Amino acid sequence: NAGVTQTPKFRILKIGQSMTLQCTQDMNHNYMYWYRQDPGMGLKLIYYSVGAGITDKGEVPNGYNVSRSTTEDFPLRLELAAPSQTSVYFCASTTILGEKLFFGSGTQLSVL
Amino acid sequence: AQTVTQSQPEMSVQEAETVTLSCTYDTSESDYYLFWYKQPPSRQMILVIRQEAYKQQNATENRFSVNFQKAAKSFSLKISDSQLGDAAMYFCAYNVNAGNMLTFGGGTRLMVKP
Numbered sequence: 648n649a650g651v652t653q654t655p656k657f658r659i660l661k662i663g664q665s666m667t668l669q670c671t672q673d674m675n676h677n678y679m680y681w682y683r684q685d686p687g688m689g690l691k692l693i694y695y696s697v698g699a700g701i702t703d704k705g706e707v708p709n710g711y712n713v714s715r716s717t718t719e720d721f722p723l724r725l726e727l728a729a730p731s732q733t734s735v736y737f738c739a740s741t742t743i744l745g746e747k748l749f750f751g752s753g754t755q756l757s758v759l
Numbered sequence: 760a761q762t763v764t765q766s767q768p769e770m771s772v773q774e775a776e777t778v779t780l781s782c783t784y785d786t787s788e789s790d791y792y793l794f795w796y797k798q799p800p801s802r803q804m805i806l807v808i809r810q811e812a813y814k815q816q817n818a819t820e821n822r823f824s825v826n827f828q829k830a831a832k833s834f835s836l837k838i839s840d841s842q843l844g845d846a847a848m849y850f851c852a853y854n855v856n857a858g859n860m861l862t863f864g865g866g867t868r869l870m871v872k873p
Contacts (some may be wrong), residue, residue: 678859689763689850689863705860735802745792749828750804 648673653738654753660728660758668723668754671736676749678741679721680705683715683734684753690737696721728758763853765864772841774870779826780836780867782851788812791855793827793834798848798866807849810834838869846871 660666672679677698692705696715704710704749710732712724721740726731738751762785772778784793795807808825810818817825822842826835845855851864 676784680860682863687866689765689865690861691863692860695860741805741859743859746852747806747811748794748804748859749860753802755802 650674651749651751653754655754656752657755658757660725660756662728662730662758663741664728665724665726666705666728666756668725668736668738668756670723670751671719672721672738672740672749673719673720674737674740674742674749676740676742678743678745679715680739681711681723682737682739683707683709683732684687684737685734693723693736700758725756730758732756736738757758763862765849765851765867767867768865769868769870772838773871774843776841777837777839778841778869780838780849780851780869782836782864784832784834784851784853784864786832786853786855788855790872793823793825793856794832794852795823795836796850796859796863797812797845798850798854799844799846801859804850808827808836810871811817843869843871843873845869 654669655687666746681693694713696702705726739748764783791812793810797805808820822839824837848866852861
């Protein structure tokens, strides 16, 4: 199993550009999440999904969109990048039991 | 809303000594889970230890143990025989099983002195 795979690992965007952060997991997990981590801070939940076709907002959803067309994939879309979205983005997944959260290796995004 | 507070932004420990990282949380739930995650400079999030709130016994994983005080809503992490590889950011997290989402504290940076 590869676990949770995120791409890209690094990206620089100009203000106003758009991009999609990819996340895929091969563990057949129902629950998937997107977190952001600002420098020196903890992780904050952007969006989450409890299964294919179901998504919901987390603590900091503004400026982002997600979709969950399959169990494996949970992409995060930034439509109009702003400097405030400079952060490290983590995708994670877990089972219904939620005993352990499996994290991807993160995407470092800079918006200049 | 649930909150998780880590009051120590930075801690320092001498190699081979013991250090305790503090965490408090706020919840009205009676059944939940608590976690400590380690984040080394590689940025990877690594689960250190997990505690179920319904269990009175404190969780232990090798050199890592917790002091779980449910009434006080306190969940501290003790690292014994500290090693250089323990240097990292440590995050306390809480999960009430509603969507299994974790709420994280702000983190404590642990430095280990040789």
